[in-house]
Amino acid sequence: METLRKMQVLCDYAQYDLCDYSSDIKQSDANLPGIYHATSNGCKIPIFKVLMTNKCVFDCKYCINQSKHKFTRLELEPKDITKVFLDYYQKNYVYGLFLSSGIVNSADYTMENMIEVARTLRKDYGFKDYIHLKIVPGASKESIKRVMALANRVSINFESASSDGLSQISSTKSFKKDILRRFKWIDSIKKKDKSLAPFGATTQFVIGANDESDQEVLSSLKSFYRNLSIKRSYFSAFDPVIGTEFENKEKCSSKRTAQLYHAETLINSYKFDVDELVFNDGGLLSENEDPKYLSALNMDIFPVEINSAPLHELLRVPGIGPRSASKIINIRKKMPFKSINQLKKLGVVVSRAEPFIKLKGNFQASLDVYS
Ligand code: SF4
Missing domain, CATH: 3.20.20.70 (Aldolase class I)
Structure with missing residues (x-):
């Protein structure tokens, strides 16, 4: 007992x-x-x-x-x-x-x-x-x-x-x-x-x-x-x-640790550098915005062309994860992507990705979809 x-x-x-x-x-x-x-x-x-x-x-x-x-x-x-x-x-x-x-x-x-x-x-x-x-x-x-x-x-x-x-x-x-x-x-x-x-x-x-x-x-x-x-x-x-x-x-706040988990995934799985993330003057992540989205807004690489962007650029697109990025690279070797629906089928969250990508040179959406 x-x-x-x-x-x-x-x-x-x-x-x-x-x-x-x-x-x-x-x-x-x-x-x-x-x-x-x-x-x-x-x-x-x-x-x-x-x-x-x-x-x-x-x-x-x-x-x-x-x-x-x-x-x-x-x-x-x-x-x-x-x-x-x-x-x-x-x-x-x-x-x-x-x-x-x-x-x-x-x-x-x-x-x-x-x-x-x-x-x-x-x-x-x-x-x-x-x-x-x-x-x-x-x-x-x-x-x-x-x-x-x-x-x-x-x-x-x-x-x-x-x-x-x-x-x-x-x-x-x-x-x-x-x-x-x-x-x-x-x-x-x-x-x-x-x-x-x-x-x-x-x-x-x-x-x-x-x-x-x-x-x-x-x-x-x-x-x-x-x-x-x-x-x-x-x-x-x-x-x-x-x-x-x-x-x-x-x-x-548990929101702070939740954002640190997001950032840790970006560093560990997406191979982000810490200086690609956005911090406030006190060195804290935003408690409300997705760290990957905020980081994308501060990068000058976008929009990236889905049919030619290197892996590290694809991984910086909101809505594209390591698995979908490597599928994109494998598929486009055989045939270029023509439509956003093809990306959707690979698991890309297109509503998040669209403002940051081009397909065959065409812009898919502007950033004001988030406003
Ligand atoms: S060593 Fe571990 S268990 Fe001991 S006081 Fe520190 S955190 Fe607590």
């Missing part, structure tokens, strides 16, 4: 760690603790998400688990998590596990507990499906290597875009030493053996907990994507927790 109570509490606490497409992740309405529905590539995937403990030696000022927050601390044994997960999995309630933890005693002691869960599932029970393990700040290279041998995906939360940003949030965590260096290790381990953590690494930023702008976050992100093997990033909107040092700070 005591274990179930702990499990319920620590599953609730796990909501603060994001995974898969965060804006659509929600807890299952079942009475069972820890079942979350993550959406990936349009599919809803039930996963078991739990924190091993809400004890933590770090003092991240926004975090419910921070060392100075006075509340009841709980800790689960690896065997308890394994048992509940296997029960859910065998009943087809979940298809995977996402395991995170506060830091108790030391980073490696914490990692050892998480490794024990994953090791038991893989080696003792032959579990072959999805495991995502959080690497805690300060974990040793050896424990990261062992985690990567067991997990499909690993993550470390950057929380902030820079050392200065992190120092506003935490006095105990070092951006360069505890986080950046660990990501470099993930990179070097992966370079030596690509089979480890085959789904790669992800990270998370807490938006609005410090004074970093969207432009600063996205600029750091672009450089992390270029230099580290990070697959994608999640943005958590800061929400003050009573009893923490940031309890009186203003809550971050």
Whole structure:
């Protein structure tokens, strides 16, 4: 009974760690603790998400688990998590596990507990499906290597875009030493053996907990994507927790993080540079306009000719995504496009694309369709 109570509490606490497409992740309405529905590539995937403990030696000022927050601390044994997960999995309630933890005693002691869960599932029970393990700040290279041998995906939360940003949030965590260096290790381990953590690494930023702008976050992100093997990033909107040092700070709007997700897609999948995006004087994205549309209004390449524009120009047209852009390029090699309906059939959102394209030299619409 005591274990179930702990499990319920620590599953609730796990909501603060994001995974898969965060804006659509929600807890299952079942009475069972820890079942979350993550959406990936349009599919809803039930996963078991739990924190091993809400004890933590770090003092991240926004975090419910921070060392100075006075509340009841709980800790689960690896065997308890394994048992509940296997029960859910065998009943087809979940298809995977996402395991995170506060830091108790030391980073490696914490990692050892998480490794024990994953090791038991893989080696003792032959579990072959999805495991995502959080690497805690300060974990040793050896424990990261062992985690990567067991997990499909690993993550470390950057929380902030820079050392200065992190120092506003935490006095105990070092951006360069505890986080950046660990990501470099993930990179070097992966370079030596690509089979480890085959789904790669992800990270998370807490938006609005410090004074970093969207432009600063996205600029750091672009450089992390270029230099580290990070697959994608999640943005958590800061929400003050009573009893923490940031309890009186203003809550971050979820519109801001939604726009950061749009911008992240442009950087990660459309290969935009950060300076192609439009920010206000404070370095923030518009909360109301689509970042791609705003960026297109500021480019002098439009209208582009559908039958000859290079891939990077097609990708900058509102309403054209990576899949439709590559279909356009393949089809036009055989026969030029003549009508807007042909583009519609490929999945182009023509109402958005028309003002920005030409077909066989003809303009399709003027921008005043938006006014
Ligand atoms: S290290 Fe993680 S769990 Fe601990 S206080 Fe910071 S954000 Fe919270």
